[in-house]
Amino acid sequence: MELLLEEKHRAVRQSVRRFCDRELRPIAAQIDQECRFPWEVVEKMGKLGYFGIQVPKALGGAGLDSVSYAIVIEEISRVSAAIGLCITVHNSVAVYPILSFGSKEQIQKWVPPLARGEKIGAFCLTEPNAGSDAGGIEATAHVDGEDYIVNANKVFVTNGGIADICLIFCRTDPSAGARGISVVVAERGTNGFVVGDLEDLCGMRANPVCSIRLYDCRIPVSNLLATKGMGMKIGLAALDTGRMGIAAQAVGIAQAAFEEAIRYTKQRHQFGVPIERHQAIQTMIADMATQLDASRLLVYRAAALKDKKLPFSKESAMAKLFASEAATYVTDLAVQIHGGYGYSKAYAVERYYRDARVTRIYEGTSEIHRMVIAKSVLKE
Ligand SMILES: Cc1cc2nc3c(=O)[nH]c(=O)nc-3n(C[C@H](O)[C@H](O)[C@H](O)COP(=O)(O)OP(=O)(O)OC[C@H]3O[C@@H](n4cnc5c(N)ncnc54)[C@H](O)[C@@H]3O)c2cc1C
The missing domain is CATH 2.40.110.10 (Butyryl-CoA Dehydrogenase, subunit A, domain 2)
Structure with a gap:
């Protein structure tokens, strides 16, 4: 999968992953339990450009492309989906509409502080x-x-x-x-x-x-x-980008659950062998890996189309529909692989399972996405 990406995208992944593993992972479970927004980490994210991922550098942003955007959201959500949500909503349905539809004065007034994370x-x-x-x-x-x-x-x-x-x-x-x-x-x-x-x-x-x-x-x-x-036009344009972000978020959550599941299959022994040796577990792992790769490819396709300034509305909806359904499936299997421990807060898969569920609801439910996709397909 990584081979399909350009060097600059791999570099973005590496840098965001390093930051999230160092700064966010140690507090991810705790902020979930305490319902606490971690300003101490978020302020650092602002300095790194996460609040203005696609905003031009001249306006205080990171000036990255849409594939990079998807990777950033995926990597943050792999560690904390709640903070991934903050970043994707801020970038795609708050900053992006101002940048795309705002007057020169409005852009100058609101975008730089938003892009630097000084305002949310x-x-x-x-x-x-x-x-x-x-x-x-x-x-x-x-x-x-x-x-x-x-x-x-x-x-x-x-x-x-x-x-x-x-x-x-x-x-x-x-x-x-x-x-x-x-x-x-x-x-x-x-x-x-x-x-x-x-x-x-x-x-x-x-x-x-x-x-x-x-x-x-x-x-x-x-x-x-x-x-x-112009409200509906602005809303629909924002949601095209937003849905790609939610799809990337779903990929990040599923990736996290998948990694935890693999780890557990190697350490948990039942019937005298690690459970990874049981064929029923292997079938789950195969299905999870395939769903995950397919989701990621759909997200990158939508992002690549946007970068090429080609229509991406249907593809963004497909990515969101598939990746969100896949994330609930993958996190469910991750809980199953953990047995009773997967249902306990002692293991992170319980949080991933809860976080994944809403990706099928917000920025348009799966039912609404099927209507959007069918309308677009039948028009072709
Ligand atoms: C954690 C979270 C964060 C959110 N963040 C935001 C945000 O930042 N900004 C914002 O504006 N909103 C936000 N939302 C709202 C979210 O976008 C809505 O919940 C979502 O669009 C669904 O609307 P609803 O909850 O009113 O469900 P309803 O529209 O009442 O839908 C109920 C059910 O009926 C189905 N349904 C409805 N109409 C049809 C139809 N025509 N055909 C078939 N089925 C149909 C739906 O798919 C669903 O299953 C958020 C929601 C959550 C849970």
Whole structure:
């Protein structure tokens, strides 16, 4: 697999792996149990460019390509999926839309501190009554002088508890259906900007996922991203990149579970031999290895297409669908291989199993991905 990558990609993997093994691995289980966001490590990540992976160097980023981006997310998620989630959401659905759709002034104002990790970004689309049906959002923004008055109840916001810059999807024209949705950028600290309680999640527990509520919040009209009514277009473009990131995250989690499973099959003896000698275990290992490689290839294909500026929307959806399903399968088998110990917090596979599960849900469920892929295939 590594042979398919260029030298620069192998170098990125090596450097991120070294950092994560040294800085993140020693605390990964603990931050999960304590639901703690590890600022001490995250600040170092900012200095290394992880918060602006594809942002041009002139704007404070690392200026890397999409294949490198996938590798960075994969490697961080291999150690802590919750921190991988922070980095992928920040890069792909917060920074990327500003960079792609923002005005020169907006980019200059928001991107450099985001790219350096001095400010954290969030993507606020989901509401209590609008999840898969994103066009059904109820948040509103109406003009009053130089400002929008925004009212919104956004739930399940990744990075929500720590985010400084939030992309809020809201209706600027309630009569225009999905065409009346726009994105305004809300900054933490604005009057009426309220951070809700943390979600008590099954996995990704070190990420402060929570609700964000805006009550008659005054946001300058100049904080509108692109033009009025562009919200769905911005959202879909962001999710094309975001889904590739979630797919890379799923690969990282599956890789971690696979490595733990292999290690365990060599050390655990039953019936007088290491369990790796039992054919039933070997069948599981074969299936895990194949699912993992196939997932990784789909992710790299989507990333390579993006780097070549070719359409990658369908491929990104395929990568996310396959890799997330594979990650839940692989982590499930890793638990199985560990027997009862796999169900205990004493072994890391229990965390990987919990973390993997949500990759089939966020940034579009598997069911929605099948609809997106089928629509694209049937159009061809
Ligand atoms: C940990 C976590 C982090 C998240 N982070 C963010 C974030 O940062 N920003 C954000 O905006 N959102 C975020 N979300 C929300 C996430 O994107 C939504 O949960 C997801 O899109 C599904 O929406 P829902 O939960 O409302 O489920 P629903 O849309 O209510 O779906 C329920 C079930 O019905 C199925 N379904 C719905 N419609 C159809 C259909 N037409 N055909 C077939 N099946 C259908 C779904 O696949 C699912 O199985 C996050 C969620 C979690 C759990």
